[in-house]
Amino acid sequence: MTADAVTLAVALPLLAGFLSPALGRSSRTAAQWLGWAALAASAAVLWSVWVRLDGGTAAVAVGGFRPPLGIAFYLDGMALLFALAVPVVTLLFWPRAGTPQQFALTLVLAAAATGLALSGDIFNLYVFYELTAVASFGLVAAHEARRAQAAALRYLLLSAAGSVLLLAGIAVVYLRTGTLNLAHLATLAPERLQDPVGLAAFALMLLGLGVKAELFPVNGWVPEVYSSVSGRLAGLLAGLVSKLAVLVVVRALVLVFPRPEAAELMLVLGTLGIVVGELAAWRARDLRRQFAFSSIGQLGIVFVAFSVPGPAGIVAGLAVALHHLLTKPALFLLAERWGGAIEGLRGAGRGQWLASTLFILFALSLVGVPPLPGFWAKLLTVMSLMEQGTGPARAGAVVVMAATVVEAAYLFRTLGVLLARESGAESPQPHRGPDLATASLAGLILVGSVFALRPLGDGLKALAAQAVDVDGYVRTVLGGPGMAVSHPASQAPGGAGGGARVAHVPPEIAS
Amino acid sequence: MSLPPLEIVLYAGAVSLLIIGLAGLVMSEHLVRLVLALGVAEAGGNLLLVLTGFRQGAVAPILLGAAPSGPMVDPIPQALVLTAIVIGVGVQALALALVLRVRRAYGTVHMSALRARLVEDLDEAAGLPPEGSREAPGVERPV
Amino acid sequence: MTLLDGLWAASALTALVAAAFGRHPAAGSWLTVLYGLQFLVVAMMGGLSEGADPVPASVSFVVLGYGLAWQFSALSWFFAVITAGAALAAAWFVSGAWGRAYAARGGDLRLLQLALALNPLAMYVLLASTDFLSLFVGWELVSWSSFLLMLSGGGVGVRWALRYLVYAIGGAMAVMAAMAQAHALTGSFGFGALAAAVPELSAASLWMLVILLAAGFGVKMGLLPFHLWQAGAYAETPGPGAAFLGAISSRMGLYAMLLTLFGGLGLGTLQALHIPFTPLEAHELLAWIAAFTMVLPTFTALRQNDARWLLAWHGIGQGGYMLLGVAMGDALASAGGMMHVFNHATYQAALFMAVTAVVYRTGTADLNRLGGLVTRMPLTFLVLLIGIIGLAGLPPMNGFVSKWLIYRALIDEGQPLLFVAAVIGTLGTIVSVYKLLHNIFLGRLRVEHESVREVPWSMLTPMLALAAVVFVTGLAPGPVLDWVAAVQRELGFAVLVPTLGGVDRPDGGLDMLWVVGIMLAGFGVGALIFLAGGRARTVHQLDNYAGGHFLSAEVRYHYSDNFYAGLMHRIGSWYRGSFQWLQDALVSATDFLAQGAAGVYRAVQPVTWLLGVTVLALWWAW
């Protein structure tokens, strides 16, 4: 199976999604199995490509049109890691009780998220971004309660406004450079985007993408949506979709806008997001909104970490993002179990020891208790910020640490209520089911990763070294070392040529 | 006094549409107006996008028999804008459907009222007394 | 497998047994044996205090390119032997009647046993730290295990435990900041690299490190103004847990300070670090913070009406003596400060156990509801008496030796103000521990306590053993001072060479053997006079006074009520709620900000934020 097959990871869920509603009219079960099969196949394809690449990078010219004319998918460790996370997490958070339309939307969401991870073309990224947006509007609105529809409408308006800005940013970039391919942009950026106009374009794109990535202050939809929908959907949106939007921002930052000002903008907004998110979570009076605000804070930490230039920032950001990807969806599943006003949960955690233990485990890891992974992620973030040593970076580090105190205060206050000896008026009936199994799986992975810290750390470093290797990206996508592609027309052969070039970059393990 | 060059006029027009749309999104109360404002803003964005391929005195990028009679405009933004328009249509259709549904569920088409009702709904779903109330949590609110 | 591995294994085994069988009544004895095993392993490492090579752990990790390794040195061993002893005593206390009664009253005995077993384990990990990273890992483990111990009793304790948690995480974050800063400055987590880099560092970065480390570890020590969590958190922990925590837990802060500030940055650095516009240096700043920590909490203890709270407040104040001694830094003072760690652990554990024994029999620790128990619980009275003499720093108990060293050094160093502060602190201690003794054991026996009996031997044995240690190490402080000398050598302090009875110095030493001998002789004479003299006679109940306070018919009949009312009337207003305002201000500021944060999206529509921040970003892009 060549690297070209990676397009299957996008195409198969789409195919299944297209057929799902029609098929679902006759057999809902068939539609469900079709979706599972497509996601499993997508995961298998990505896995086999990962194994084949073996730490190298590759570019796939979709349709065989050589970039920068055609659209290229870029495969490196970071892209494949997140792409692989998509079908796996989607399978875990599959809307079991849903209709065939919901299956279709979930599949489309998965395909689009995979595309976000892989694509190397800014307009193609925009299309996939919009596709995730529309699919998630539909999924949110599919929820029974009327509050879900109101939340979806407000989410849609905000997100669409952000998309207009994103589009304007893309237009500015295209006007300046005449290309949409990220690798080509990376070669042109030093001369064409190193000015206020480039910065403005980045700002527009950041805010546009920030809506999905829960960037402050364009995340007003987060508490409304997450507390309106089921824990599974909230987990999917908070865990997966937000990370992929962040990934796109990071790609743009590394390849196209490597100016310190751009990173600083991200740092400032991320820092404010931490402050607002964690403080609001402190005041939140119900579990769902507490987790929603906490998610805003966590994504703020992700942005702050990614704003540090160089591999250190990428390692820290990836660690925080992956940790959040693991814990927050599981917490939303637990919140689904208890739900409701925190004060009403007095003693609700007693007698549900597995769920309570998981809650404690996730809370400890979020707060950052060694040796749990959350501690290492936080340590990496703080260290990379301090290493950077600028004023805003230090302030960011201080805020990250102060937020930890606030987070510990509210998470354990909630735990104190859950495990209180005296029980509340009526303790909510726990519903058993696969939700707890999924959360347990996340807990097991979390604990298991404690024993694999060394390989994980080395792996992250390798990924980060690859991700910041702009030259490698350009070489892989456009071919030829340092080729100045100013007039691609003169050398582009017929569209039939090209195909995938697999450039085996030796895995760079930083010492 | 001569007119400014065409591309500047077009650019100004695109930006104006964008701004009018966004201002409408911020300032409007009526949900349908919000959707319309979104449409206007998207039109501005699309115009901006298609303008990126505009060349002075060039013709459409269609090869009709003979050799092209002059420089052609960039075909890529035209393709992009086609995509963007369709995306806009999809989003607006969904928005209108949501407006219809929300109007039926809440009986209001005003954004601020909707937001207040939504927050009440969220509190109620969580079993919380309304914000600022001194009541004990979980108590049934008088309707 | 090294002895350190053995210690960890024994401690982990204890925790596993506690987790598995903690609820079973018979498990208490087995656990006590296991704690004894831990103590034995620590004792086998005794060579560390005689200059033996450090004992490494055979496990080590490399995580994210940072090495994690552990080893025991003289410093670790000194704190570990205290930890192991305190844990053994506490476990012994739990093992018998007390544990059964605790479980019978609905307490979660398994949780308590588990928490009690995890605490020493975490401390052994912490004490084996070799660099900032392993220190931080151990530090967090200690914080969270003591959190668990505080929680284990439920009830009011949970609220205090949560408050402790917030303080502890705040402290840990300060440590993390210092650690990241040190790494940014030197490129490594090692203390050696930091010490080597000191000459090149600017005063500003040094100050930042000093303040972050002192504040971070000071939270655990209960230094002013971070002390507000400690009294409640320790006092509301179940009795033996409180004994263990009060004995050693907060001293981990001193250990970490010794390791980082005094061992890492170096005492010389602190002495050279000048505070602008003042005649003070950094170590004097620490000494003054320590002085305030001695005085204010001690006088707060005076106001307590709950025996456990009174002791817990004293624990904070005594921590001030330790830091004061170490911060002064000469041979006498640092030896006194470090020896006080040991001494405090012995008498504080004994005192908490004695109070817990009283609570076990009477059901209350309220000083206004007790009295006259000396006839009913004479051995407990003896333990408490020995304990408070130690706590007050009077001969012939060990507390006197360490405090004498500190006083002596303050005079030698020409610090009269600090000396006065130390004396005031001691005065407050004496006054308040008398209240403790008096209100529980002296005066009239209350009717409801007529049938109270002495506590069983399972509880008495550890108490009496600790009391014996308090006396013996007071009589012959030489061995403990030897251990301290090894620590001084390791950390680069001037070394105090002790004799068996104390210190021998040309300008006047201390020989406790003589002191105790003379005192006992004096007691003997006094006893002869007492026995030869008249009998006690009965007087009218108003023909009496206590605490400088004559009784009259108007005042309450039972005069242990509102003890020291007159004194408190005079001085109480000076320190009422000291630094409570700081905590309140922080909490309400956070609350206020949080209200704003929660309202961020309520004030305007989210789209407005989008538009506004876009404009700002574009403006900024220019």
Place this chain on the structure above:
Amino acid sequence: MRNFTSLLFAGGLGFFLLVLAADLPLGAPPMLAGQGVLAEGAAATGAANLVTAVVLAYRGIDTLGELSILFAAAAGVGLVLGRARRRPDAEADPEGGFILLAAADLLFPLLVIVGLYIVLHGHLTPGGGFQGGVVLAAAFFLPLLGRPRNALDHAVIGWIEGLAGAVFVGIGLWALAARGEFLAPLLGKGTLGALFSAGTLPLLYIAVGLKVGAEIAGLMSTLQETEAAGS
């Protein structure tokens, strides 16, 4: 106050975007990728309409994404309004007048033919699957305006959109199997400008046309039915 702030922000954004124009090469774009397409597009794809070459060949996966967005929007509308469809007792809109009915009948065949024409000539002239698809949708929707009581069969629409989408993906997969590249152009390129040219591009456009037509028609009829149901 709120409006003032909003206007200020909007004005500020406009100001900055206009200032941006000074630094943008308006009217003379760099066209790095665009030149390439102009130079080789016709040869590589066989499409005379270079925009079509970009839409279906160079950026075929964009178009797939775009179709998916329409599909997702239609599915979303179906989910949102699905439960709120016409109540059996709801008053339907009255039937249209003579002019509307006659025009609908008259226009239906015309619209279908025009729509098909636009779809089929997408690779030659301006137009294509999207434009033609909308015209086709209008052809089917117009009679509904006249006769609100009739309804489109949503099952049929569902199958059409599902299968059309599957055909698009299927052609892409066929290319993957045959050429190793997803959505690569297949079949002979033919002569530039002929109806049967440009390989699989017209087939893709037919799929797009059907899918867009089905989706827009489905969307509009869902909205219309809901509106008919009243609130």
